[in-house]
Amino acid sequence: MAPIETAIATTTAGEELVRHPQRKKAGKGHMSFWTWFWLIMAALYFLVPLYSTAQFSLQTSLHGYGFTWYIDTFKDPMFRSSFFFSLRLAAETVIIGLALMVPTVYWVHLKLPQLRPVMDIISILPFVVPPVALVVGLSGAFQVMPWLLASSHLLALLYVILALPFTYRSLDAGMSAIKVRTLTEAAQSCGAPAWKTLLFVILPNIRTSMLSGAFLTLAIVMGEYTISSLLLFQSFAVYIYYIGNTKAQQAAALAIVSFGLTWGAMMVLFLISRRRGGGMGQGAAVSR
Amino acid sequence: MTDEVVSEPRDDALNALDTDTPLVSPRSTRRPRRAGTARRGLLAWLVVVPFFAYAAFFMAVPVVALIIKTFQTPDGSVTLSQVRALFHGQYRLAFVSSIEVSVTSAVIGTLFGLFVAYAAVHGRGPRWIQPVLSTFCGVASNFAGIPLAFAFIATLGPTGVLTLLLNHSGFHIYDHGFTLFSLLGLSLVYVYFQLPLMILVIAPALEGLRKEWREAAENLGATQSQYWWHVGLPVLLPSLAGALVLLFGNAFSAYATPYALASGGITLVPTLIGSLMSGNVVVPNPHLGDSLAFGMIVIVGITVLLYSLLQRRAAKWLR
Numbered sequence: 001m002a003p004i005e006t007a008i009a010t011t012t013a014g015e016e017l018v019r020h021p022q023r024k025k026a027g028k029g030h031m032s033f034w035t036w037f038w039l040i041m042a043a044l045y046f047l048v049p050l051y052s053t054a055q056f057s058l059q060t061s062l063h064g065y066g067f068t069w070y071i072d073t074f075k076d077p078m079f080r081s082s083f084f085f086s087l088r089l090a091a092e093t094v095i096i097g098l099a100l101m102v103p104t105v106y107w108v109h110l111k112l113p114q115l116r117p118v119m120d121i122i123s124i125l126p127f128v129v130p131p132v133a134l135v136v137g138l139s140g141a142f143q144v145m146p147w148l149l150a151s152s153h154l155l156a157l158l159y160v161i162l163a164l165p166f167t168y169r170s171l172d173a174g175m176s177a178i179k180v181r182t183l184t185e186a187a188q189s190c191g192a193p194a195w196k197t198l199l200f201v202i203l204p205n206i207r208t209s210m211l212s213g214a215f216l217t218l219a220i221v222m223g224e225y226t227i228s229s230l231l232l233f234q235s236f237a238v239y240i241y242y243i244g245n246t247k248a249q250q251a252a253a254l255a256i257v258s259f260g261l262t263w264g265a266m267m268v269l270f271l272i273s274r275r276r277g278g279g280m281g282q283g284a285a286v287s288r
Numbered sequence: 289m290t291d292e293v294v295s296e297p298r299d300d301a302l303n304a305l306d307t308d309t310p311l312v313s314p315r316s317t318r319r320p321r322r323a324g325t326a327r328r329g330l331l332a333w334l335v336v337v338p339f340f341a342y343a344a345f346f347m348a349v350p351v352v353a354l355i356i357k358t359f360q361t362p363d364g365s366v367t368l369s370q371v372r373a374l375f376h377g378q379y380r381l382a383f384v385s386s387i388e389v390s391v392t393s394a395v396i397g398t399l400f401g402l403f404v405a406y407a408a409v410h411g412r413g414p415r416w417i418q419p420v421l422s423t424f425c426g427v428a429s430n431f432a433g434i435p436l437a438f439a440f441i442a443t444l445g446p447t448g449v450l451t452l453l454l455n456h457s458g459f460h461i462y463d464h465g466f467t468l469f470s471l472l473g474l475s476l477v478y479v480y481f482q483l484p485l486m487i488l489v490i491a492p493a494l495e496g497l498r499k500e501w502r503e504a505a506e507n508l509g510a511t512q513s514q515y516w517w518h519v520g521l522p523v524l525l526p527s528l529a530g531a532l533v534l535l536f537g538n539a540f541s542a543y544a545t546p547y548a549l550a551s552g553g554i555t556l557v558p559t560l561i562g563s564l565m566s567g568n569v570v571v572p573n574p575h576l577g578d579s580l581a582f583g584m585i586v587i588v589g590i591t592v593l594l595y596s597l598l599q600r601r602a603a604k605w606l607r
Binding site for chain 2: 049050220267
């Protein structure tokens, strides 16, 4: 649910300014006190924790500041292994997710439009089943397949489910925005088989929504803690938690690094959606 | 859901276009195929099988397994005792705390978010406010879990920057009973991902409040409060209720944030399930984790259902 509203909110928020440029000048100063009050409150609430964390992570002695904690963190081999472990999972998740969803969404748009309501419902199911509940059910159901529970690839397979609402929404929006049927028929009348149509005609046309989905997935996977910790994998978030119990200031440094990562992924998403004229916006994560 | 409402006109336009051009008409593509062999129809369904199989294997199978275990004792007989156990002792307490934190953070998030979003949408602030706010909301709603918990420990923990600052100015919050590891403290942390979600969800509804309605009310002699009581609030109410419900569900399924702040001894349902699973707690019955998870799914399921119903109502005014 969240990604949908989020997408709309971003789109409309951005477009609103364009639609009524004159309105801004109209009533200058009318509500300014409360406007500023609430906007400043929000800014303080958002920024003070970031500022505190940054300050804490930079403090090396009572009055000394430096990047010691960051350098220590980056030197830690466990940092590297957990970071690249999560990055690898993110890549796997994106590839599996797109390979699974792109042909499905394409086919549903082209041949089975009656399935779209079903797809909508399935795509919000990951919100109904909280990750912690999913892990409980999973470890019971998959007990007959211990090799699967012990494989780190299982994490990627589950993250595909976690990212499903976001991937589906962005692909669905992308396919709705292009004329799937026209493009397909044009390709077919040129003699292209279905897989070539998908690969060389449809894919280039939905690449922005594929990218949106990919970067949102990246942000989710890099911060995911619940599933990886309960299935005993050393993911990036698990590493941050582990450091937090032993070295508070390095943990603060990691929190800043993690915020930077999220920020980077969201900025890319924002730029992509801007260039496209506002199709998909940012989504809210499920890695709470 | 909102996106359907918003994308509808576009879809309609596309469909209209499609039917106008014979080549592109949905009928023209479907009919010959339909009239063709039944095998071709079956083939069309074959393409979507992997997706449904995947969803079934990684969502339906775990959920069904969990439901079976909820109603079955470890030795295999059917029982309701594991569901009844949820209403007693520490399990009941976990649900009560979870609901309390979720309600508190949802109410704070809804009100705070409403005012902030209103200020951004109708506040006549500078142009850059809206894009900056919406980008920041995207980041903040994704910045959650373990790093968020540490950020708040660095801010409002016993030796946090803000705590020390308040101590310096003579206001010792920890002497007044505040701790970050209490229900209120936890709710305050949750608001960090609740607030941006609220702003993003309510902004379209606020934009739906037409300037013309306000002008019409003013022309008829309505005061500010009369406008809000008779026009603004009734229009916004379904959206507000929907947002409240969404925020509740959002907080209820949070795991990482309360886990990292769990040292205060508050037990929430997700963290209780976590400690049952990892064997940190002596378990009288291994199926209790499943029944707790079942309880969670029921509550979140009701939340999602309520939300989509309210959203449908709210959509009426958003056109």
